[in-house]
Amino acid sequence: MKELFSSKKIFLPLIINLLLFGGIFVLGLLGLTTGLIQLILVMAVFLEVIYLTTLIQISVNKNAKGLDEVKKHIEELQEGEEKTYNGLIYTGHQIKAMQHELNALKRGSILKSTGNHLPKLRN
Numbered sequence: 001m002k003e004l005f006s007s008k009k010i011f012l013p014l015i016i017n018l019l020l021f022g023g024i025f026v027l028g029l030l031g032l033t034t035g036l037i038q039l040i041l042v043m044a045v046f047l048e049v050i051y052l053t054t055l056i057q058i059s060v061n062k063n064a065k066g067l068d069e070v071k072k073h074i075e076e077l078q079e080g081e082e083k084t085y086n087g088l089i090y091t092g093h094q095i096k097a098m099q100h101e102l103n104a105l106k107r108g109s110i111l112k113s114t115g116n117h118l119p120k121l122r123n
Contacts, residue, residue: 020044 024041028034 017048 021041021044024037024044027037027040032040
């Protein structure tokens with residue numbers, strides 16, 4: 001809450017509104033009738049509502065634009081994830097095919113297992 005009121009973007013309009021709306025009641029000291037003061041106050045509140053509605057709409061539009069950018073970024077990540085997944089599936093099939101070939105070579109006594117990671121060819 002402290003950060004909210006320390007921001008100049010919030011604090012300055014708050015002071016201006018306080019002075020303007022407080023100043024409306026000073027008009028009574030200048031000799032204006034209560035009905036006229038109420039009319040001025042209602043108009044000021046009405047204009048304030050229009051102002052706030054406009055600011056809220058601008059904020060919503062900015063947030064919507066930001067969300068669209070995030071959505072596009074997520075879609076790009078999903079496409080990359082799908083390509084990576086397909087690449088891993090392809091690599092898995094290749095490894096499986098190599099394993100079958102190695103097993104066939106071992107059965108054919110062409111390769112001799114040494115207990116290490118790499119088999120040696122039999123002479």
